[in-house]
Amino acid sequence: MSSFPITRLRRFRRTSGLRGLVRETRLSLDDFVMPLFIGPEPITNDELPGLRRHSVETAVREADELASAGVKAVLLFGIPEEKNEEGSGAWDEDGVVQRALRALRERHTDLVLITDVCLCEYTSHGHCGVLDGEHVDNDETLTLLARTAVSQAEAGADAVAPSDMMDGRVGAIRAALDDEGYESTPILAYSAKYASAFYGPFREAAESAPAFGDRRGYQMDPANVREALRECELDVDEGADMLMIKPALPCLDVIRAVREEFDLPLAAYNVSGEYAMIKAAAAKRLIDERQAALESLTAIKRAGADVVVSYWTKELAQWL
């Protein structure tokens, strides 16, 4: 390669047209998933509009707006009327997510409906599985997660996304879906989900903060990347159809490492704290929200994510 002054990389930066020609990473709405929270008491959060909580009725209206703006996929979270030790609201035929799925399915044949499979929004103690003392019992939890995934598929989910981080859950969910005739329902596994400080605003919206302790006994240590590859490998063996890394910006190296090692479609979750930080800084006029959001989302794609779950998806539909 020749060097300066023959080579001048600024030549292709001179105009917007020239920059566009050589741009390596582009954002398309086709790759984005908008999270939606369904709960008994709808709440609005003016500071974090992506984390507002909908009733089934307003969720349907929101989905209408999203679909007409060009959004292709949503990820549903439910907050039940009542929580209990086991989190039985998660697989209740009449649960919030199941009702929302039926209502959304009826109006939207094309909108991709993905469901979060986890118990933490449904358990009284806020942990992601059933307790044995103060410890989350892995194997007991698998049956409940599998039952939850089947009930969501039954209600119309296009794909199920387990986020609990129990060992063996992808295999348990795959077996249960296949047994019940849902062999065509894909599993989007939150394979490498870290015990992250960036889930705070989500836990408020979903009322799912653990009542005691934390999630470090099942979610991954943010210091590890080889372990993320092992998590992915196990999920692939158990039948995962898509892998996911979460959170996104603190894990760009993990996204890159997984992209290089696996050929499955790869998703990254740009989580609530990543969204809230930029919103808060923008409210103080410290940064420009749109520029900062677009730069973040581009970085996640550049790192190797095919699909991005982001609270900016609705705004992105306006920006692109």
Ligand code: PBG
């Ligand atoms: C449920 C779940 C969480 C998130 C997605 N699924 C919370 C948690 O693990 O505590 C976080 C998403 C976000 O912060 O945007 N287990």
